[in-house]
Amino acid sequence: MTAATTVAVHLGERSYDILIGKGLLEEAGARIAALAPTARLAIVTDSNVAALHLGTLSASLDRAGLKHDTITIQPGEASKAYGPFAEVCDGLLATKVERGDFVVAFGGGVVGDLAGFAAAVIRRGMRFVQIPTSLLAQVDSSVGGKTGINSSHGKNLVGAFHQPSLVLADTSVLDTLSKREFRAGYAEVAKYGLINDAPFFHWLEKNWADIVSGGPARQEAIAISCRSKAGIVARDETETGERALLNLGHTFGHALEAVTGYDSSRLVHGEGVAIGMVLAHEFSARLGLCPQEEPSRVAAHLDAVGLPTRLGQVPGGAGTAATLMNAITQDKKVKRGKLTFILTRGIGESFIANDVDPAAVTDFLTEKLGDAR
Numbered sequence: 001m002t003a004a005t006t007v008a009v010h011l012g013e014r015s016y017d018i019l020i021g022k023g024l025l026e027e028a029g030a031r032i033a034a035l036a037p038t039a040r041l042a043i044v045t046d047s048n049v050a051a052l053h054l055g056t057l058s059a060s061l062d063r064a065g066l067k068h069d070t071i072t073i074q075p076g077e078a079s080k081a082y083g084p085f086a087e088v089c090d091g092l093l094a095t096k097v098e099r100g101d102f103v104v105a106f107g108g109g110v111v112g113d114l115a116g117f118a119a120a121v122i123r124r125g126m127r128f129v130q131i132p133t134s135l136l137a138q139v140d141s142s143v144g145g146k147t148g149i150n151s152s153h154g155k156n157l158v159g160a161f162h163q164p165s166l167v168l169a170d171t172s173v174l175d176t177l178s179k180r181e182f183r184a185g186y187a188e189v190a191k192y193g194l195i196n197d198a199p200f201f202h203w204l205e206k207n208w209a210d211i212v213s214g215g216p217a218r219q220e221a222i223a224i225s226c227r228s229k230a231g232i233v234a235r236d237e238t239e240t241g242e243r244a245l246l247n248l249g250h251t252f253g254h255a256l257e258a259v260t261g262y263d264s265s266r267l268v269h270g271e272g273v274a275i276g277m278v279l280a281h282e283f284s285a286r287l288g289l290c291p292q293e294e295p296s297r298v299a300a301h302l303d304a305v306g307l308p309t310r311l312g313q314v315p316g317g318a319g320t321a322a323t324l325m326n327a328i329t330q331d332k333k334v335k336r337g338k339l340t341f342i343l344t345r346g347i348g349e350s351f352i353a354n355d356v357d358p359a360a361v362t363d364f365l366t367e368k369l370g371d372a373r
């Protein structure tokens with residue numbers, strides 16, 4: 001077996017391990033059989049991942065004697081919607097999986113969120129395994145049990161908490177990920193430094209090139225990210241407090257995804273998060289909460305990696321302050337007319353602010369969009 005790094009997610013009877021390492025896909029059958037030797041598996045994947053890696057996974061399951069069927073969806077955010085969700089649910093039921101069987105989410109965050117949500121509701125809840133194949137999914141979306149789809153009212157508004165039984169993050173599958181998607185996932189890696197771990201952010205400033213090129217720092221960065229998220233999730237599984245910190249940059253980022261119509265050719269999630277994290281630092285500096293030089297340091301790092309950091313970089317434009325505010329207020333982080341934002345006192349010092357004045361955000365966005373012209 002591969003010498004994988006193990007990160008434990010401590011959630012009482014819902015605890016599970018995240019295994020991180022090269023070659024885990026080839027061992028998926030043995031690893032899943034160790035949990036349930038006679039379970040049937042229904043793999044949900046997208047056509048990109050299927051073309052590149054489904055053969056390896058299927059062969060591994062065959063070697064372990066595990067029966068499996070596959071449901072393949074279209075790649076991209078548009079699949080996190082009611083129509084594809086219904087197709088996945090019906091597809092799973094057609095495979096005749098029972099409650100004790102497993103759904104296997106094999107792909108990026110879109111597949112993980114969609115298949116995880118289907119697993120949460122099919123037969124009132126089935127066990128599932130996450131085999132994340134994008135960097136974003138390995139460091140973020142496959143960990144912590146948030147599943148769901150988008151509605152015309154906003155992103156991730158229909159969903160459930162449903163923890164996987166196992167996460168297998170094979171770092172070698174990242175070699176086939178496009179550079180753009182890899183960078184998008186990197187935004188979420190940087191997020192863990194920005195939230196509460198300044199030394200990790202400083203380490204990333206020195207080691208990002210090795211992470212991008214697939215050197216030893218890659219596995220380490222993924223493990224540190226998973227450990228960080230696992231810790232937060234163990235302390236606050238259903239986001240009554242601290243877990244909201246993981247939304248750093250996401251309120252702005254989700255609004256950008258909404259105004260660009262969830263069109264991956266214009267903006268992918270991690271790119272929205274990158275711009276959103278810079279905006280969160282700039283907004284915090286404008287409110288006098290964080291030193292003026294911090295936003296530039298954050299932007300400089302994300303720029304170096306090749307991520308967009310400014311509203312002016314959104315292809316086709318980032319809309320108006322009004323359209324962005326409309327998207328922001330549709331987002332779920334709004335309570336009694338006040339906005340909840342993750343703000344910061346500096347790198348590694350993010351905090352939850354529950355009473356942000358919408359007018360201050362509108363003014364800030366108006367100014368930023370003016371700069372972008």
Ligand SMILES: NC(=O)c1ccc[n+]([C@@H]2O[C@H](COP(=O)([O-])OP(=O)(O)OC[C@H]3O[C@@H](n4cnc5c(N)ncnc54)[C@H](O)[C@@H]3O)[C@@H](O)[C@H]2O)c1
Nearest residue numbers: 048075076108109110133134136140141146173176177269
């Ligand atoms: N549940 C959570 O806690 C959570 C956290 C963060 C993000 N998300 C969600 O995750 C989604 C974004 O995830 P994503 O960035 O992985 O997007 P994605 O699933 O769309 O994957 C990005 C692209 O990469 C392709 N791909 C994936 N793995 C590949 C591989 N190994 N080789 C080649 N191509 C590959 C996919 O087919 C797709 O085209 C968003 O919907 C976001 O809301 C969820």
